[in-house]
Amino acid sequence: MSPSPERRRELLSTAAEVFAAQGYNATTVRRIADEAGMLAGSLYYHFDSKESMVDEILSTFLDELWAGYEAVLGAGLGPRETVEALVTESFREIDRHRAAVAIYQKESKHLSAQPRFGYLTESQRRFERAWLGALERGVAEGVFRADLDIRLAYRFLRDTVWVAASWYRPGGQHSPEEIARQYLSMVLDGITPRERQERP
Amino acid sequence: MSPSPERRRELLSTAAEVFAAQGYNATTVRRIADEAGMLAGSLYYHFDSKESMVDEILSTFLDELWAGYEAVLGAGLGPRETVEALVTESFREIDRHRAAVAIYQKESKHLSAQPRFGYLTESQRRFERAWLGALERGVAEGVFRADLDIRLAYRFLRDTVWVAASWYRPGGQHSPEEIARQYLSMVLDGITPRERQERP
């Protein structure tokens, strides 16, 4: 019962757009079907349920995300470069999967209560480990400030990055790499001028 | 219909807690009533509708918020001090109105589509003006970096601050002022060490 993967992908893309715009709960199956030019019932030829749609949207996104993250984490970079690469990779994911990221942001908290979405919690934990690790190493090596509250900094970075999905529009004037650079500049060096910028 | 204001406030506080925890749409009137120890129908003695509950929650919060903000904005502070004061004030609001802030974060986008919630859009605009103003002045006066993308920095600050409502728990180990200080330290000076820290 899972024919033509292309059609599925199209429909999932439509669904993701609507979920991101209106929220998962507030989105009716009928609305998705309208957007896809079919009747509500017809969606059930392709998917088991509304839930399985978000499921597929989120898990597909997270699989890709982790492929990118793992590449970064396995590259043997220093802590500062790791943070830079993770942030850049994140903005690239936002660029590619804006809708999925927005859904992840808004819905993962209550979705993860269900066993089916256990992988969300799991992913969050991996996420935390990756970031905290980089930050800790950075502090130890003196490339990040010693007075940093690591957990606070982690939340700060995490939120700062992902929240961008709520306003970012792909194809805008800034490339994801450009936005990443600006974010990093603020995060790493702050918004006040440094006497001597180490990155001119 | 002439209910006591105290009872209303109690009920709104209960409602806010549930809205924040589960989301506005996902929250049933019955759930609120359960939490308040009454039956769903009984809430309608106090309120016109579920919508009027969020309405009152949000507008009460925004009124207080703007009272605080206006005090800051009218105090004739320099741009850096203005930013510091706005951030601190924001964390204080999060401390006092955590639930309302969380609701505002999650729901304002789709609620503001309705005329009734026009004040949300209005508030957002004032918000933007206040922050952008401070940032621009800061850049002009040289207390903020000249290479800053002002709009990006605005979003960065705004999101960074409010998103905290999603994890902040009042009565925790850090006071709002303490959290504000740490956030500001990161935002202003960055997470990498400065050769000469101007705030030792």
Place this chain on the structure above:
Amino acid sequence: MSPSPERRRELLSTAAEVFAAQGYNATTVRRIADEAGMLAGSLYYHFDSKESMVDEILSTFLDELWAGYEAVLGAGLGPRETVEALVTESFREIDRHRAAVAIYQKESKHLSAQPRFGYLTESQRRFERAWLGALERGVAEGVFRADLDIRLAYRFLRDTVWVAASWYRPGGQHSPEEIARQYLSMVLDGITPRERQERP
């Protein structure tokens, strides 16, 4: 959420009647509501689901049935008298709970697949034990024929009795006791004449 037991009982009685007449699956909640003079949704004020309606119908019936059966089984009767009393009791139950019995007959097989209806299987086992026990003792004591295939005889009795629910109409010309007597006469003595009837 389970108010006024009288209303519940009325509604369950209505529901049972419809379930018995049309079958559980073929009965729509709307049909039950129509019959009860309300809208479909209103039933959900009283019951969780269609399923919980049959559940309550069947378990209430079985509770009463077993109260009657246990009285018989605990009375220390001989095997023939036990069989007579069980049959009579069964027809009394059909008289009182015709609809429930009909539902039990038609639906228990597929309902018992669900964990929630495990008690149906359990009940069936107790049932079997009670009847088989009486038949075995009867054969051992010589009051039932020695050449009897006990399991076949059990099925024969069981089906014979319960199937009556499909045509029996309470308030007809025969009382349940009268029908029981006739059934027993056929079952015990057969439909051919005995040379010397031991029950003249």
Place this chain on the structure above:
Amino acid sequence: MSPSPERRRELLSTAAEVFAAQGYNATTVRRIADEAGMLAGSLYYHFDSKESMVDEILSTFLDELWAGYEAVLGAGLGPRETVEALVTESFREIDRHRAAVAIYQKESKHLSAQPRFGYLTESQRRFERAWLGALERGVAEGVFRADLDIRLAYRFLRDTVWVAASWYRPGGQHSPEEIARQYLSMVLDGITPRERQERP
């Protein structure tokens, strides 16, 4: 639409099995198709509708049944021998058409409400006439007990026989003839011992 009769028969046999196991209403066309190794839509090359499937299953069965019954009824047997032959024939039909019999038992009542299935009602009437005739003649000739309530006895026999379809499994240890003999023994002579068994 000119499909091969053999394929039809195979498909109908599959369908009958599923209908018998799950009930007509509860059986989806998709389930039948699954079992037959095709897609739901493909069944419509062979059959007009789900309804026409049961129709063909039941009418085929009844045609065969009546062929057997007519042979018995036209053989000029005495009433007791007629009853014996009808019962035996019935168990043979159960052996051959277990699924169809089970469907007939469970569904004929509500199917017969539709004009298309008028032949079910018709068949039932013929059925009743055949059995009542044999019983009446038997009572008149003194081979059945004079105190018999004929209609009750009829129902008793009818149900007793057909209900067996719900537990009978072809290819089990008892042949249909063997089961018929045991049933007849119980029905004719009762389950209590006779002083002088006339059939040793």
Place this chain on the structure above:
DNA sequence: GATGAATGAGAATTCATTCAT
């Protein structure tokens, strides 16, 4: 003969809301 993709008419269920008591 069969598939893939749809349709459209319900189905059960949920829920904000109403209102007589």
Place this chain on the structure above:
DNA sequence: GATGAATGAATTCTCATTCAT
């Protein structure tokens, strides 16, 4: 002020059926 019992509209989902390929 609150309860009990409803309403009615919307929602997700199911399924027999159709039909171009």
